[in-house]
Amino acid sequence: MPIPFLDLKAQYAAIKPEIDAAMQQVVDNTAFAGGPFVKAFEQEFARFCNTQHCIGVNSGTAALELLLRAYGIGAGDEVITVANSFFASAEAISLAGAIPVLVDCREDDALMDTDALHAAVTPRTKAIIPVHLYGQCADMDPIMSIAAAHNLMVIEDACQAHGARYNGVMAGSIGHSAAFSFYPGKNLGAYGEGGAVTTNDAVIADHVRMLREHGSAQKYIHTVVGRNDRMDGIQGAVLSVKLHYLEAWNTRRRAIAQRYRELLADVPAVRFMTQHAGRDHVYHLCVIRVPDRDRVQSELRSKGIDTMIHYPVPIHLQKAYAGRWSPGDFPVAEALSAGILSLPMYAELTDAQIDDVCAALRSVVG
């Protein structure tokens, strides 16, 4: 039996009656755009993240962009993020009209290099977007210290880190604000697009709420030019159901990662990313490094095992930013992109499937 990288159908099968009922309720109430189901989810997710406010929007990218705009960050302002993230971490900065400044990551954990961050701060820097990549929090203590020293806002990109903790503190409540994505494949995934902002800052929360709704706090009265970035009612209802399972799913993801680590511990060609003490990694992705990665990936595929690469092209080498950076600017991100491989990871993955992935990997890495 082939082993997919992700199996959303298995998850749906496990909770189908609840999901179907939740979606039907939205249709029965014709509460399609924003509305009571979104509001209920916002309250539940704020409680989960231990923040005072949650604002549901229609993507993680929108959450990042609206936050930057709510802080008044735009033309001429620099915002620092990492070269090895999903493209949207930088794209949102560009969408807000600001200048993305990238820094490299560390080789052992693929997270933001805080020395490089320190060196990248200029008088024009306004904010830092640390990325909790693969489900593990960035080094938030040093990042918050650097931000405090230079009066910068810290917007956590928690799009891969629903439920992760840093020294016991929930992702989404560590910085000044945070952006989450509920893209279907994320640890907490909608049945379509979705995202959210979390913060304890009431002014920023109100501003984001206004921006997501055409710059309007009162119907047909528009204070600023905003966007239409509301969350769909169906997504709010689905996310409320799934939020109840998130901790259990994250626990299972951790156990899966542990099993991968144990079964492959004696295979020196397979190296895992460092898992830091004091951080509850939620394993959005289980990423390894192997020599001859492309061959390993294609041989696994021929054995029916699906893997992915997160990400094959670092942000600074994307065509969208041609001319802005050059190859060699962020050598660690470049080296990682050539050797990383993401193993199948989803809560419904069975121990037998994990064993099969490991046996196949063992045979192909040689």
Ligand SMILES: *Cc1c(COP(=O)(O)O)cnc(C)c1O
């Ligand atoms: C998924 C993701 C985003 C963007 O979220 P969308 O909902 O797809 O817009 C941003 N940053 C990171 C790190 C992500 O993984």
